[in-house]
Amino acid sequence: MIYTSPHSNISNIIGTSPEDIDNRTQGSDRIxxxxxxxLMIFGSLAVYSSIAFFAESNSTTASQMIVGHLIKLxxxxxxxxxxxxxNYHVLAKFxxxxxxxxxxxLVGVMIFGTEQFGAKRxxxxxxxxxxxxxxxxxxxxLHVAVLLSEKQEYVKDLKKSFMPILFWVVITCGLIGIEDFSSAGILMAICFVMMFxxxxxxxxxxxLVSIGILGGFLLINQSANRLDRIEQYVEQIKHIETEKTLNGSGYQAQQAHIAIARGELLGVGIGKSSQRDFLPAPYNDFIFAIIAEExxxxxxxSLIFLFTLIxxxxxxxxxxxAEDQLGMLLAVGCTLTLVMYGFVNAGVASGLLPVTGLPMPFVSYGGTSxxxxxxxxxxxxxxxxHHRDRRTIFYG
Structure with missing residues (x-):
């Protein structure tokens, strides 16, 4: 048996017969x-606890909201x-x-999108x-993984490889970044890792890094709300108690810090959070703070450990x-996206990062994310x- 390199051309990979693919399949990763x-169970309990006050103040019930969340879950x-x-090779074709x-x-949301919480997303x-x-x-x-797999024979060529990939990355992140800067920044960083x-x-x-920094600078400066968040974050580091931190744009971050501090080692108990009554989005952007409190x-x-395990x-x-280059790159991209969203959400609630509004995967209140x-x-x-059998490496 001859070992096939994971750097095979994607056209050859997609052309693999279903019988050959089935012969290499094994069970999914149970861990x-x-x-x-x-994470889903953990999130459902936290969402149910955090939406009680929000539901009462919005003419609905906690039961209705948790049922909606469970349906989406x-x-x-x-x-x-x-x-x-x-099979992910089928997805690659499209x-x-x-x-x-x-x-x-993305263009449609710019023209016909509805605005919620100050953003048209x-x-x-x-x-x-x-x-x-x-x-x-x-x-x-998916597309970056496909392009990188297809272009392995000339992957370091500027015109044939880098520029075509850059075209898709820059336009997509640019369109997302107009209304959702944090998501665009994370996506570009993940694409950078995949390309590396x-x-x-x-x-x-x-x-690519230079383009990302320049684009980030322009997107931050064109939004007063983003500038205010950055300034509040810097002020929070320099002076923990300022007017902006206590009553202005830093109010939600300050309430999240209080929630985490109240939790101490073992928490106040399931469903006994008090900061859910003060946090603007305790069921979504600041779900980590509610979990830390309760x-x-x-x-x-434990939550951080689960994301680290993923x-x-x-x-x-x-x-x-992974059995091929496509699978390896796609696994890297999907894993980093899930984990970075989780870590950023926790970092925002803990005060390690500026407020971004990113949900925690499988934990925050359900929706498209x-x-x-x-x-x-x-x-x-x-x-x-579809992982490759390590034993085939030693056969010749």
Whole structure:
């Protein structure tokens, strides 16, 4: 038996017969699956606790909101199972089509989007609100993985490899960044890592970093709200108690810090949070603060451990043992997206990062982000099925 390099051309990979693929399939990564399920359970309890005051103040009931959350969670779970059964090579065939659709949706949200919490990120189609930025994120991760796989023979060529990939990355992140700077920044950083792993030239990657810094500077300066958040974050570091921190734009961060401090080691108890009455979005952006308050340092660290476990399983096991270059790059992209969103959400609540408004995957109140987090987890599970047998390396 001859070992096939994971750097094979994607056209050859996609052309693999279903019989050959089935012969290499094994069970999905159970540890990853269990981590996701535990996060979903953990999140459901935290959401139920955190929405009580919000529901009362918005003419609805906590039961109605938690039922809605559980329905969306169920859809995300079955979406994960469905994607785990759908071979990722099949998805690769439609990556360009997914990109074009996501671009149309991103332009559509700029023209017809609905504004919530001061940002126009949602598009309403048939009475259903969704965030096109999440669709574009998954589409870009898939397309970048496909392009890097296809171009391995000349991956360091500026015109044939780097520029075509840069075209898709810059336009997509630019369209997302107009209304959602933090998501665009994280997506570009993940694409940078994927390109580094895919052996793009360091000099060319430096160009991408320069474009990202310049674009970030322009996007921050064109929004008074973003500038205010950065200034508040700096003031919070220099002077823990200022008028802006206590009553202005830093109010929500300050309340999150109080929640974490109240939790101490073991927490105040499930459903006994008091800061949920003061945090503007305790069920979403600051869900980590509610968990830290009710479950204490132990609960907060357990949450961080689960995301760290996903990182280890996704990169060290699934990506490293993927049967081809496409699977490896896609596993890296999906894993980093899930984990970085979780870590950034925790970092914001803890005061380590400026307020961004990013949800914690599988934990925050459900929506488009929950559904596409399920899709990314499903892709990881599917890649883990098609891992290469290490024993074939030693056969010749």
């Amino acid at each position: 990853l699956l269990m981590a996701v399920i535990i 169920g859809i995300a779970f079955f979406g994960m199972l469905f994607t785990s059964k759908l 990556s360009r089509l997914f990109m074009i659709i996501s671009w149309l949706l 949602w598009l309403n189609v048939g009475g259903v609100n969704f965030q096109p930025s999440m669709i574009a994120t998954v589409a870009l991760l 792993v895919g052996r793009i030239s360091i000099l060319q990657l430096g160009t 479950y204490g340092l132990f609960g907060a660290m 990182l280890i399983r996704g990169v060290v096991f699934i990506a490293r043992n 929950m559904l596409f987090a399920g899709f990314m987890a499903g892709i990881l599970l599917n890649i883990s099925k």
